[in-house]
Amino acid sequence: MNMRNAMKIKEEKKRWLHFYNRILSGVLVLLGFNACDGTGADEYGTPYCRFEIKGKVLDELREPVKDARVIVKELTSDGEPMGAYYTDTLYTQENGEFRFLNEQAGGYGKYRLVCEDSPGIYKADSTDIKMEPTGGKGWYQGSDTKEVDFVLKKKNE
Known part of the structure; x- marks a missing residue:
């Protein structure tokens, strides 16, 4: 057998090997075999x-402050505000209560709550609060609820 025929046979075997590899890979995919071991690494x-942050805004006489503004600012790990996009504004109800709900991806779970009354009667x-989620599984890291009450004092004019 000459060298040229040996090279042809070798190339022909290589082509058939690639062809069979493609066929076998396709069959394995169709049968549902994958490389994941079930440890959660296959989650996307x-x-x-x-x-959840909830609470009440009261005055010095423990009366509810209606329509008080509660600004919720998300903070970085350094405690600095993240920017306007990460800010939410709430207003208290007739009974002085407010409620903030947030489902977020990742994040630091640090918030600064600023409470102001619209007419400017109170200071x-x-x-600042830190949320610590618990009870999660997989990508869901859990939940946390904090209660924050404000007692506003009148401005000295």
């Missing part, structure tokens, strides 16, 4: 969690 998405107040 982003970690997320649910947060503004603020507080």
Whole structure:
């Protein structure tokens, strides 16, 4: 057998090997075989969690403050506000209650709440809180609820 015939036979075997590999790969895909071991590595998405912040705004006499503005600002890991896109504004109800709900992807879970009354009778107040989600599984990291009450003091004019 000469060298040229040996090269042809080798090339022919290589082509058939590639052809069979493609056929076998297609069959395995159709049968549903994959390379994942069931540890959750085959999940797609982003970690997320649910947060609820609720509370009341009262005056010094413990009376509810209606239509007080509660600004919720999401903070970075350094405690700095993340920007206008990550800010929400709430208004208290007749009984002074407010409620903030957020389902977010990732995030730091740190918030600054700033409470102001619209007419400007009371001094503004603020507080920072850290959410710590629990009870999650897989991509869902869990949930956390915090209660924050504000007692606003009248401005000294």
